[in-house]
Amino acid sequence: MAIKNILLIGGSGNLGAPVLAAITAEPSLNVTVLTREDSKSTFPPGTVVKKADYNSHESLVAAFKGHDTIVSNIATQAAIEQLKFVEAAVEAGVTRFYPTEYGSIASSDGDIVKEFWDRVGFHGKHEVYLRLKELADAGKIEYTLITSGPFFDWGLQFGFVGLNLKEKKATIFGSGNQVIAVSNLSHIANAVVWTLTHPEESKNKTIRFWSYKITQPSLLAVVEKVTGTKWEVENISVDDYIKTAEEAKKAGNPYAGYQVLQGLIFDEQDKYGSNYKVNDIPFEDDRKLEDVVAEALKPFVN
DSSP: OOOOEEEEESOSSTTHHHHHHHHHHOTTOEEEEEEETTOOOOOOTTOEEEEEOTTOHHHHHHHHTTOSEEEEOOOGGGGGGHHHHHHHHHHHTOOEEEOSOOBSSOOOSOHHHHHHHHHHOOOHHHHHHHHHHHHHHTTSOEEEEEEOBSBHHHHHHHTTTSEETTTTEEEEETTSOOOEEEBOHHHHHHHHHHHHHOHHHHTTEEEEOOSEEEOHHHHHHHHHHHHTSOOEEEEEOHHHHHHHHHHHHHTTOTTHHHHHHHHHHTOTTOTTOOSOSOOOSSOOOSSOHHHHHHHHHGGGOO
């Protein structure tokens, strides 16, 4: 089955914008962006936009009709909303659904995945996967899971890999020797397009890939080379960091789940599979790690 008409949900965010650009640049694909009825999001000239009431099954079905594939890029915390997208997609005759997966751990039936999301506190991704698999097993829809590791270029700016660019400080989790697979947003977008143009290779599969394999010390060495300065380093216990975040989550901090997730990714035994073993796409990121680091550091280098 050739994929032709794409409906993109979440086309203006950190990842949505590069995914939209990459799909638009592929001549064999047509893309339409779906937004809420009250959305104020803006898109590049020429972008086809549909609006729908996300709380209305009928409105979603009407918006989905005529599209063979839906790519969802909504936020992790809102991932559970995709259950209604999936049900509407089946009724509308959509062939394939890409849930908002990404991140480090790929959804599966395994107990380790349930444990991961139980600890983080965001169950939406896993529940959506389980429903998609159930429907796929019944022959009602196909799915593709895009699993990229943490967003590298975005994470540099927002401290996810333990760097405070403004203050030139690095937080090293444990020994720092945990290897993690990370991806730039543009590379993720290109991988999405590859799966869309290779539907049989990506049918009902998890597609794992990365831009780079890093450890925190190796990344810090690149950062210090780019800045020409030594950075202040703080070593912290992974277990203590996770424990503090889990306590904050129980106390109602809405962002603490992301801190738990961050700690689990740096687990030194790689319990949750941050160091991918297989790259499922046949090309590498064309951006060099040092160049990406230099770009992120530009506003902070004197």
